[in-house]
Amino acid sequence: MTMATKAACVLAVWVLVASGLSDLGSARAPLGSKPQREFDYFALSLQWPGTICASTRHCCATNGCCRSEPLQTFTIHGLWPDYDDGTWPSCCRRTQFEMDKILPLKEVLDKYWPSLYCSKSGTCFSGKGLFWAHEWEKHGTCSAPVVQDELQYFTLALDLYFKYNVTEMLSSGWIQVSNGKEYALSDVIDTIKHAFGGSPQIVCKRGSIEELRLCFDKELKPRDCLTTSLANGSVSKSKHCPRYITLPTYDPLEIMTQFDEFEVPAALYTA
Ligand SMILES: *[C@@H]1O[C@H](CO)[C@@H](O)[C@H](O)[C@H]1NC(C)=O
Ligand SMILES: *[C@@H]1O[C@H](CO)[C@@H](O)[C@H](O)[C@H]1NC(C)=O
Numbered sequence: 001m002t003m004a005t006k007a008a009c010v011l012a013v014w015v016l017v018a019s020g021l022s023d024l025g026s027a028r029a030p031l032g033s034k035p036q037r038e039f040d041y042f043a044l045s046l047q048w049p050g051t052i053c054a055s056t057r058h059c060c061a062t063n064g065c066c067r068s069e070p071l072q073t074f075t076i077h078g079l080w081p082d083y084d085d086g087t088w089p090s091c092c093r094r095t096q097f098e099m100d101k102i103l104p105l106k107e108v109l110d111k112y113w114p115s116l117y118c119s120k121s122g123t124c125f126s127g128k129g130l131f132w133a134h135e136w137e138k139h140g141t142c143s144a145p146v147v148q149d150e151l152q153y154f155t156l157a158l159d160l161y162f163k164y165n166v167t168e169m170l171s172s173g174w175i176q177v178s179n180g181k182e183y184a185l186s187d188v189i190d191t192i193k194h195a196f197g198g199s200p201q202i203v204c205k206r207g208s209i210e211e212l213r214l215c216f217d218k219e220l221k222p223r224d225c226l227t228t229s230l231a232n233g234s235v236s237k238s239k240h241c242p243r244y245i246t247l248p249t250y251d252p253l254e255i256m257t258q259f260d261e262f263e264v265p266a267a268l269y270t271a
Helices: 049-055 099-112 133-140 150-163 167-173 185-196 252-257
Strands: 043-046 076-084 182-184 203-204 208-216 245-248
Touching: 043 150, 049 203, 049 208, 076 133, 076 150, 099 133, 099 150, 133 150, 167 185, 182 185, 185 203, 185 208, 185 245, 208 245
Parallel strands: none
Antiparallel strands: 043 076, 043 208, 182 245, 203 208
8 A cells, every 4th residue: 555645735624613522422513614724743543452342232243342353453543633732623524434435445444443332433424424434524534635535544544554563563662462461651652652753642441551542743754642731631531541551352252241142142243
């Protein structure tokens, strides 16, 4: 895959929308019409399935947590344009997600960018849809002038994901994912800083890493993410990480045993 080309100056007309605090929350439909200025940097947000899937209570074919083989790698949440003040633009252009435009990427997206929930995601312009529709409409449409269209958006996110392999970066600092051990948060941050060239933002849930974000400038060079104190608005207290954190694994069979007997067993779904 080629790196999405950075288009020259394109003036975009931005349509403002109140941005939700949680990316997983339902996206709001465009309400106001304040123009949104060009973003300052990108955050590539990665999810640690071991943390998220531990609270799975419902399975369906589209939920990555429900595959018979547990996901043991960071998967993609999204590529998010952000502002240096800790806020971000969202739902910038009235263009709807079209699966047809990214069909060649479908297999790779299924593998590395799965939804980890069953519920449909809120979208800006079409109400509810796929996780990918949510990411494109809410964030992708605000990625100009670096990204111009849907295919470029997903291609760029995948390129960055493959180029900067967090699992490999962590193992360069003797941090092995999935072994359930506790690691000092500062070691995790320093290891990424050293291997990647910018400090990551880490979001936790009950002492485990839920998300790890890598940040890039508009030339796609690694840069620091905002420190959590600056980004207070986007990371609530409960998402703060303790001094020692884990990268847990999960057992799809265990998810299955938590089901009502009328629900579909997780293990029926294969990757
Ligand atoms: C990242 O590196 C690990 C360890 O080398 C490998 O198993 C995994 O497939 C890589 N992930 C991606 C997305 O390239
Ligand atoms: C962020 O939170 C920390 C600790 O809760 C606080 O000290 C700091 O002033 C906050 N920063 C902003 C920009 O709100």
